[in-house]
Amino acid sequence: MRVVVVGAGVGGLAAAVRLQHAGHDVTVLEQSGAVGGKCSLVRLAGHRFDAGPSLLTMPHVLQDLLRDVGAAPLELLAVEPVTRYRFADGTAVELSADRDASAQALERWSPGAGEDWRRFLAVCDGMWRASERFLTGPPPWPPRRPGPGEAAPDPRDGLAVRPWQTLRGLARATVRDPRLRMVVERFATYAGSDPRRAPAALAVAGYVEHAFGAWHPRGGLFRVVEALVARFAELGGELRIHTRATGLVRAGARVDGVRVGGSATVVPADAVVWDGDALALARLLHGGAGAWRVPERSSSGLAVLLAVHGRTDGLAHHELRFPADLDAEFDDLFVHRRPVRDPTVYVSAPAATDPASEPEGQEGWFVLVNAPTGVDADWEAQADRVVARLGVADRVLARHVRSPHDLATETGAVGGAIYGAATHGRLGAVRRPGHRVRGVRNLLRVGGTAHPGGGLPLVMLGGALVARELGPA
Structure with a gap:
């Protein structure tokens, strides 16, 4: 079968290989x-610099993919602590993939917080057991009858994910210290969403760091891409860069090929896999913006890549610096739709785990702040403020700014939305577009805007789902 995959993101590459x-x-x-x-x-x-994902969770998903296609596994380095959290009151705490170590650190930081963290993770254990089969199988929405060999849904799974609670509601039900609640609520940003409106089930996005650890491929996250591309080439696959899909050639309920560039050139196909923004696909299928209601978009991000002189004592691989008012940040993102005035600042410094990958006497800092989708702004000025807040301006040897506009241009993410539609509402976590496209039998979706969601392990699981759907040649 001739299969055309549109987009060479990790989800598309996983499906292709x-x-x-x-x-x-x-x-x-x-x-x-x-x-x-x-x-x-x-x-x-x-x-x-890894300019996108900065850690790997659920490492078995990557290693299973490489094994299944006959590729060598990647060397993965454990990231410990997983994250250092700094708060506006000057305090800090480090959380680990070791539950006991995290609980002890939290108790020293805030008596009772360790007990609360255990209680929160116990709730997440149940959520994970209920969610895992949905992440590895067809989307749960819309409801459907189980296929041959599939187990019937267990009603208890629906209760385990607490559909009556938002992520903020879960944080307040399980955690007493308002600073630790901020840690829990931050997990909504893993899907580009607002914890005040996102379902409690998004807690599992952060839970996996503590259940399966945080990992760093030696040499950086892009080694994952390089490994997939190399194996795809060894198997005889064809990769065409600088080739933009501008249309689909329809034949009733099928697609016969992909139109590329501004010409009439068509790449014939028996099946097409779309690894791009689900909204962009809908517009391609229906022509222009369409008359349908576009779901609220997820947040975007402003990335600032810094080459920093010298080595930092006590450097953490992942560090998060919270503002004094987290609600103000989410209001800026989703209500006022403007650059965040006092953002949470995330810093990834791989030299803490993989020092040999950096030039001698230097560190590479990947700095990320949340940004609204589809908003024009002076992002260089925003980057200046972020660097000043980090206090390393005098050590910066070089920098590169990647704005939401850059993200949209480079990846096709509409408006720069990292995760497509925001996962807001009671069913937000289960209503992502599925891998099948209604009305087109041989067109499939993959990638972070489709089921099962964004993040490296999930888009790789999506690639596996698409491959199972098409079956062997």
Whole structure:
């Protein structure tokens, strides 16, 4: 079967390499001159910067993918502590993938917080057991009858994910210290959402760091992309960069090919896998913006990549610096839709775990703040303020700013929305577009805007789901 994959993000590459390994004739079309999509690489002042995901969770998903297609596993380094959290009152605490170590650190920081953290993780244990089969199988929405060999849904799973609670409601029900509640509520940003409106089930996005650990491929996250591309080429797959899909050739309820560029050139296909924004696909299918209601978009991000002189004592691989008012941040993002005035600042410094990957006497800092989708702003000025807040302006040797507009241009994410639709509302976590496209039998979706969601392990699981759907050649 001739399969065309539109987009060389990790989800598209995972689907492509599995399908090529299964005997299909696969062609990947990538609009930009680089592979990886949101998991991109930026070279700056001798550094290799991961400009998208900055840690790997659920490492078994990656290693299973590589094993299944005959590739060698990647060397993964454990990130410990998982994250250092700093608060506006000057306090800080480090959380680990070791529950006992985290609970003890929290007790020293705030008596009772360790007990609360255990209670929160116990709730997440139940949520994970209820959610895992949905993450590895077809989307739970809309409801459908189980297929051959599938177990019937267990009603208790629906209760385990607490559909009556928002993530903020879960935080307040399980955690007493308002600072630790901020840690829990931050997990909504893993899906670009507002914890005040996001379902409690989004807690599992952060839970997996503590259940399965946080990991760093030696040399950086882009090694995942390089491994998938290399194996795809070894298997005989074709990758075309600088090739933009501009249309789908329809034949009733099927697509016969993908139109590329501004010409009449068509890449023929027996099946098409769309690894791009689900909204962009809908517009392509229905022409222009369409008359349907567009769901609220997820947040975007402003990334500032810094080559920093010297080595920092006590450097943490992942550090989060909270503002005094988290509600004001979410109001700026989702209510006022403007650059956040006092944002949470996330810093990833891989030199803490993988020092040999950095130039001698330097560190590479990936700095990220939340940003609204589809908003024009002076992002360079915003970057200046973020760097000043970090207190390293005098150590910066070089910097690169990646704005929401850049993200939209480079990856096709409409408005720069990282995760497509925001997961707001009681069913927000289960109403992502599925892998099947209604009305088109041989067109499938994959990637962070489709089921099962964003993040490296989930888009790889989505690739596996698409490969199972198409089956062996």
